[in-house]
């Protein structure tokens with residue numbers, strides 16, 4: 001009963017850099033590679049994705065499906081089944097504060113607190129008018145410019161609470 005060796009080199013064909021250049025996809029690649037792109041690593045990979053992005057939007061789910069060679073329906077089904085995963089928030093705008101170690105020690109918790117105060121919501125919630133969703137992530141791959149906040153998909157570095165507040169106030173004024 002000799003099982004065939006499965007130590008073949010992973011052909012990481014799907015691990016090309018994401019066209020957006022968003023380094024969080026690189027983190028995701030590294031995670032998938034660590035699990036040798038095995039489909040049964042789906043939960044772990046989704047978990048990592050949620051940590052990196054703050055939530056799981058379709059683009060991310062598609063990327064994972066391709067990487068693990070799973071049907072998108074399977075990835076989507078799993079992401080929606082478990083409560084610990086959240087899909088793209090409902091707000092017209094999304095603000096993701098990185099609470100990873102590098103950002104945290106540089107004060108991202110203060111940024112988060114001020115944003116929660118200004119918006120009157122907690123992390124993971126959306127304002128009652130549906131304008132802004134506030135999310136937390138753990139390391140978005142931008143430690144060099146910590147503390148980092150992602151406003152509508154654009155990473156902004158060296159964020160002081162006032163800077164982040166200015167941005168969300170612009171949204172509130174819309």
Ligand code: FES
Pocket residue numbers: 098099100101102103104138139140141142143144146147148
């Ligand atoms: S800890 Fe925030 S980008 Fe790495």
